[in-house]
Amino acid sequence: MKKLVILGGGESGIGTAILAKKEGYEIFLSDKGRIKDKYKEVLRNIEIDWEDEQHTESRIFEADVVMKSPGIPDNTPLVKAIVEKGIPVISEIEFASAFSKTPVIGITGSNGKTTVTNWIQHVLQEGGINSGMGGNVGNSYAKMLAEEEHDWYVLELSSFQLDGIKNFRPKIAILTNITPDHLDRYDYKLENYVASKFRIIENQGEDDFFIYDADDENIQKWLKGHKVKSQKLPFSLVKTFENGAYIENENIVVKINNTTFTMPTQDLALQGKHNTKNAMAAATVSQLLRIRKQTIRESMANFQGVEHRLEKVLKINNVLYINDSKATNVNATFYALESMESETVWIVGGVDKGNVYDDLLPLVNEKVKAIICLGVDNAKIINAFGNCVEMMVETNSMNEAIQVAYRLAEKGDTVLLSPACASFDLFENYEDRGRQFKNAVRNL
Template sequence: MAKKRIVILGGGESGVGTAILAKKEGYKVFVSDKGKIKDKYKEVLEHIEVEWEEQQHTEAEILKAEVVMKSPGIPETVPIVRKLVAKGIPVISEIEFASAFTSAKIIGVTGSNGKTTTTKFIYHILKSANINAGMAGNVGDSFAKQVAETKVDWYVLELSSFQLDGIVDFRPDIAVLTSITPDHLDRYENSFDKYRASKFRIIMNQTASDHFIYDADDENITDWIKENTVQPRQLPYSLQEKQKDGAYLKEENIVVKINNTEFNMPTSDLTLQGKHNTKNAMAAATVAQLLRIRKETIRESMENFQGVEHRLEKVLKINNVQYINDSKATNVNATYYALESMENETVWIVGGVDKGNVYDDLLPLVNEKVKAIICLGVDNQKILNSFGNCVDAIVETQSMGEAVKMAYRLAEKGDAVLLSPACASFDLFENYEDRGRQFKEAVRNL
């Protein structure tokens, strides 16, 4: 039988992971990247003897594919993808490709905010319970690479809407949806409905024997559920209302109820404070209850879970001013949670590439908690217009070092300095991680 030919667009983590798995499964593989491929990835491709090209897409080669795996960062609208679709060649995501080659059970986590913390939270509990599990998707090694190289019983996958856009048969046993707020609308023709539908693809192949865990306080989620058929069993969680099945708060205790079994834990015992973290904990505890993990193990893991780098991460206290790195806040809603959790007067560093942000929701919090704003973006006009009248000082800066020095000047004893950009990172930084690291470096250099 002739080998099936797969073309992989994008030579990053997901692309190279897919190449490893495809090669192992006997595919003929060609990797094509419009940009440069990092040396560490080239070495892997050379080692597994896969053909690759960079800084170009050779159309003749690509259109010979029987199936194409597209990196999540490449929009559907680029010419080569349009040509593939017009030719009827399936264009799928790494998640779709890899899931066909594993018999492990899958927990898929998506949402505009909270998905990384919730994914790591669930993985942490599974590991504490000695369950043989892998974590992949947007975190850790690529899913395809792990499927090729390891054998586990469970995968916890953090899934972006872009990854879900490329699924056909992918079906998680447990789906978690943490939140839906306008984000990445530039990729969805500025349509919130299209973006929301893309998040809900996580449950499209689920059946009545699967489970769907979601935030019942989020109207963008509950409105969709009212209007659409949902096959899996629903386990909502809420800070506001008691749930028959699912998780809720009762006198500052998290309660998780499934099949008449109940798990309780005081929110004061969670390492991660703030309402949004209580919700992330509820989602993780619900998964743990479903897997019948011992209550003692769930409790212990929830008490010692440290959270995620670049998400409300306390860096240093200097002259009694706390510096906090929330570089992972790449949209307004994430920054809303950050500002909501601030207990001191705050100097706020904000800005980057605006993905169509509307800042209105932040106004009450800025009025209440923010004393000064430091802009760190290419075009700060929207930020200046939105908050110019609410704070004593608003300044524009050109680098992270400059922004941190300015914050140091503006902050007084007892204040906090918060990097929570509400935007994607731009040319000054490779990505939000790099932005967060530069912030921490600049703080340490004060």
């Protein structure tokens, strides 16, 4: 019986345990932190041996294979020790993919991947295709494989999940964009992070498809120096293609092997340049899967968007409050500020992942009237934007930030939570941050 050790008792760890149990592995799960009660309940129910708040190394080193949660960096002493002993360390995505022949649509990128994943799932469901959605959003891939039967899987994939693959091969791979993010995990080298994203296509063959943003400098630079085996389907706001997606007379045009889909950009459910690109990626997949054009158009127009991503919460005294808590990096916040059409009170801050704020300066000068810092350490934000705005206030709770915003915002303004940072200094995660924002606004 093969021995599997699972490091981390979160969504991917528990999903792996469920699938591994079904596949007959001997399993030991170990988490250095506290495992949530709902996950402990699952482990007890399926009778898995586990520990938390410690790592018993002697037991971990007995493994034939180790599945490491994406949150654990490769350079931790324990992971290094496992590798030195010649024990393979893989991700949940890699482990799960060995037990399935069902085709996968894999979506990665610094920004937009959750929106694209949800949008594709929406179109597939409207088109009558039995698809399951998960990965970095919702259920883990392993858990879905163990518990549900689908004809396609739509998986959001983070660079950390892709770092641990060996044979994983999506039928359709999507790369939304690459901007500096998580550089703290990649020795502060952009090229390491870019290489990590491109792992999504490393096992693809000529029957597979690669959909990507042809306007993205980092993607273009990588493609110039590397060969791609799969069929390329680029999308762009400024170029045109024989095969791919582009803009013509304010219409999205998707061309694949002499079939053409068109739709006016003004009919898209989500507006803004970045959402036009997200729509192109989703429409390209829909065309590949031969969903009826009318269904694609309707699904592109009635998609509800993603919680915590430019989510309009309420209008109070003619001030609009927008929750963009999912903006955990500078580029995501760039899109948010770019789409603001009124004077903006901007709530920003959290755990900085090596952010460089220079790109935001023109937008902040143009659109932002006041900045509210929401973080434990705001020095970098104050240094970057201190000269751009007349009002800058430091807060250390969401309620305080909203009270300040309420006082500063005037009729016709927008209050935007778009932190450009991770949330772990004051919140459990970006969802918790976004929910606290919405509750504080509703309580005004």
